[in-house]
Amino acid sequence: MTTALNIRLGASILGATLALLSCNVSADLVIPEVAEAQKRFQDNPGIFDQTDQYCTEKTLDAVCTLPGTVFEGGGKGQCKRELTDTKISLQCQRTESVEIDRKIPDTFSIDPPFPSVTDRFCAKKKAQDTCSVTLSHNGKQETYDGVCEELRDEQGYRFRPQVRLLLSCQPVKKAPERVYTPVSTVRKLFSQGL
Structure with missing residues (x-):
């Protein structure tokens, strides 16, 4: 009787182990704060938390200019939204090819x-x-x-x-570092079109 119980118990443990191993296992590699920012970015197509020095006082899709030669990263651009860490930034992105x-x-x-x-x-x-x-x-x-x-x-x-x-x-000459300035709550509301 003990042998039969041990065999059934062993078979149950083996079955449970195989069931666990056959499950699809996935890990969420996105940090919760980043996932929240990604959701805000997707759900609010006009909102931004900060602007770089080239898009200060400008709106989404406004024309902007990056200093320096094209090799240095300069040229004509457009103010576009970008997710930087956990913040949504309005920054000048070069439009020239x-x-x-x-x-x-x-x-x-x-x-x-x-x-x-x-x-x-x-x-x-x-x-x-x-x-x-x-x-x-x-x-x-x-x-x-x-x-x-x-x-x-x-x-x-x-x-x-x-x-x-x-x-x-x-x-030889590096492009200036982007400096971000937080956007006021009022501007955030207007950037959403509310």
Whole structure:
């Protein structure tokens, strides 16, 4: 009798274990605050919490200008909404077409040592050497001077990114850092069209 009970108990435990293992298991990788901000972004197409210095006192879709050359990130733009962390930002986004064909190999690694790659403008050069970039700006070829910089390039998930070390031709003069200013409650209400 004890043997039969042990066999039935063992079979029940085995069955329960197999049932648990066969279930689809998924984990929510989005932080609750970010999920809430994403929902607000989708549910309120006109609202924003802060503006960058180029869209201050401007409305959604207004024309704006980013300082610097197109290689530095400058040019004509439009005030668009962007989700930055847990805030909805109205920021100037460049509307001009700028393409740089760097011909960088698609090589990344999760674990060190990370692969070292070079763009075509810094081939056979080292960090801090001068370089020139040829880019397409609104379909027209333009050339700009730069400097070879070592960067840590990441893609993928926040907690387990793929990494590579990149030697790349970058502008000598960097684009100004975006500075965000909170929007008043009254402006938030008007941005929703209420």
